[in-house]
Amino acid sequence: MNNQFIKLYTEFEEKGLKPNEISVLAHLYDRMNLSVNNRNFYDRKHNGYYVIYTREELSAQINLNVSTITRIIKKLVSAGWIMVKKQFNAPNRFFLPHFVLPKSHKTKNAPTEIAKCNSIQTDFNQTNNLHDNTVNTDVSVETEPVVDHAQQWAEATKQKVGLTFSSIQAIQKFCKNNVEKCKQVVRLILNARNSVAKANRLVKQPVAQFESNQNIINGLAQQLEHIFSYAVKLPQSNYAGYVTNALKAYFTSAFGLETKPVVVKPTVKATKFNDGKKHIHEELPEWAKDGYKFKADTNVDMNKKAKLEAMLANM
Structure with a gap:
């Protein structure tokens, strides 16, 4: 675990978060560092940077099932650590009200509102009240339930x-x-x-x-x-x-469709020869012999045949 994570864990522990909550929040904070270096992850409407991190990704990263990740996110939203903006046909955006922009973050070429965002960030260590409105006061993100x-x-x-x-x-x-x-x-x-x-x-x-x-x-x-x-x-x-x-x-x-192998049982015949003794002779039925050719029965009841074909067609 790098120094950044250790620092985050310590600060989150001091705020009374549980280990799994700390782990989820630390991963969101870590990704936020990437967002602040990418103008594509700045929401002009809500005047703040955001993170995209799916529950499936967090689940794989932290080795917790998705339903547990969902419960943790709901709790962090309720406590004010996370604000969620739902997107139509797109992943949710996570805003982190207590995230502190790095001092090295450059605003020279950034839009005016990004520079403004820099100026209103309050240092995490100075935020004693978790719901202090001095953090990102211009960000009015509508908190919505996380959809599982x-x-x-x-x-x-x-x-x-x-x-x-x-x-x-x-x-x-x-x-x-x-x-x-x-x-x-x-x-x-x-x-x-x-x-x-x-x-x-x-x-x-x-x-x-x-x-x-x-x-x-x-x-x-x-x-x-x-x-x-x-x-x-x-x-x-x-x-x-x-x-x-x-x-x-x-x-x-x-479906009960397994076909059972056909067991061929030979016909047993006893024959008396001149010596007066019985000799057992086994004979296969005609249909089981080599070279057997099927011959259709010519004595077919056409009415029964028609009824059978109609029944099969209905099935």
């Missing part, structure tokens, strides 16, 4: 697709809570299910639905964990094919 996109995706997927939460959790674990990758894996699952269902004329049948097939309800999550345990060892470009083929085999079994 991973949780939103999980709930929507359960509702629309019918996957159980245990299956969804297995997917999130494999994808490290990356929502886009989670969506891709769900598409692989649906494609494998649909392929097997279509090949066996089971499309839209209850047996092919996640929420109505008890085999899938009870076993898919465990099967996914098993498949993912091998998929993580494959290159990213190759895991899709493996997951799809493995799931096709699983759905074939879950």
Whole structure:
């Protein structure tokens, strides 16, 4: 841990923050140092620098799950350490009211409002009251709740697709809570299910639905964990094919479509020869012999055939 982090940790500890809160805030402060050197991260409307740091990034950096990161951010927002500005179709912007601009920060070529921002920053050590309005008084950022996109995706997927939460959790674990990758894996699952269902004329049948097939309800999550345990060892470009083929085999079994091998039992005949003894002779049925050629039965009931074809068409 470098000196900058040690200093931040000490200052945050003195303010009563807990270790996980300190870690999140320290990472945001560290990235803010990059923002102040880049005019692209200055919000003119709110007259302040901001940080973009996704919850997934923080989760990977700090080794905490995304839901924990979300709770910590909400607490820091409530306490006034962070201000959040939501962006339409873009990552949230984090403003840090107590961040102190470096003394070396140059304003010679900066816009007037950036220079003004420099002049109104108050030193962190002199800010005794956490909610002191002397810090960035011109920044009126509307604090909004942090949206847990991973949780939103999980709930929507359960509702629309019918996957159980245990299956969804297995997917999130494999994808490290990356929502886009989670969506891709769900598409692989649906494609494998649909392929097997279509090949066996089971499309839209209850047996092919996640929420109505008890085999899938009870076993898919465990099967996914098993498949993912091998998929993580494959290159990213190759895991899709493996997951799809493995799931096709699983759905074939879950739909009750596994074909059992045909056991050929020979016909046993006892024949008496001149010696008066019985000799056992085994003979395969005609259809099991080499060179057998199928001959259609010419005595077909056309009415029954028509009814059978109509029934298959309806299925």
